Amino acid sequence: xxxxxxxxxxxxxxxxxxxxxxxxxxxxxxxxxxxxxxxxxxxxxxxxxxxxxxxxxxxxxxxxxxxxxxxxxxxxxxxxxxxxxxxxxxxxxxxxxxxxxxxxxxxxxxxxxxxxxxxxxxxxxxxxxxxxxxxxxxxxxx
Numbered sequence: 001x002x003x004x005x006x007x008x009x010x011x012x013x014x015x016x017x018x019x020x021x022x023x024x025x026x027x028x029x030x031x032x033x034x035x036x037x038x039x040x041x042x043x044x045x046x047x048x049x050x051x052x053x054x055x056x057x058x059x060x061x062x063x064x065x066x067x068x069x070x071x072x073x074x075x076x077x078x079x080x081x082x083x084x085x086x087x088x089x090x091x092x093x094x095x096x097x098x099x100x101x102x103x104x105x106x107x108x109x110x111x112x113x114x115x116x117x118x119x120x121x122x123x124x125x126x127x128x129x130x131x132x133x134x135x136x137x138x139x140x141x142x
Contacts, residue, residue: 003047003079005040011077012038012051015069018062025109029053029066033097036088046081049074054088063087 012035013028020027029035036052053070055063067085074083095103 001079003040003077005038007077008038008040008049008074008080009035011073012070014073015066017056019056019060024113025106027098027102027105029070031099031102032056033093033099034066036090043081046079048082048084049080050084050086052086052088054090054093056093058091 009030013030015029016026017029017032017034020032034054034056036054037050038052039050041048041050051070053063053066055066064087067087070085071083074080098106
């Protein structure tokens with residue numbers, strides 16, 4: 001079976017951005033928007049893959065490891081021919097590059113964290129202005 005762009009994207013999405021893992025919202029490179037360009041063409045030994053991998057900011061040193069992992073995973077896919085990977089030098093990633101599904105997931109995750117970490121209540125003297133709620137009290141024997 002000939003691999004499709006969807007197949008290749010699924011493989012690349014298995015590579016998890018470590019920063020997203022630390023933020024407790026793991027996401028693959030595709031959903032994070034770090035696969036900047038992806039082209040599949042019919043080659044001599046199968047489908048040739050050309051891609052450009054980016055990072056979220058200038059100081060991120062993970063692009064080479066992303067490229068290495070992408071090559072390793074794609075070489076294991078039957079029907080893949082040549083693999084050409086470039087690293088994006090533009091550093092133009094922005095949050096809008098994330099997939100809509102991941103943006104929703106991240107917003108839900110942040111809202112859930114805020115409900116636990118930053119409980120809010122309305123200030124009676126300023127309607128509509130939230131302030132920190134009373135501190136949480138320990139449960140159980142003290």
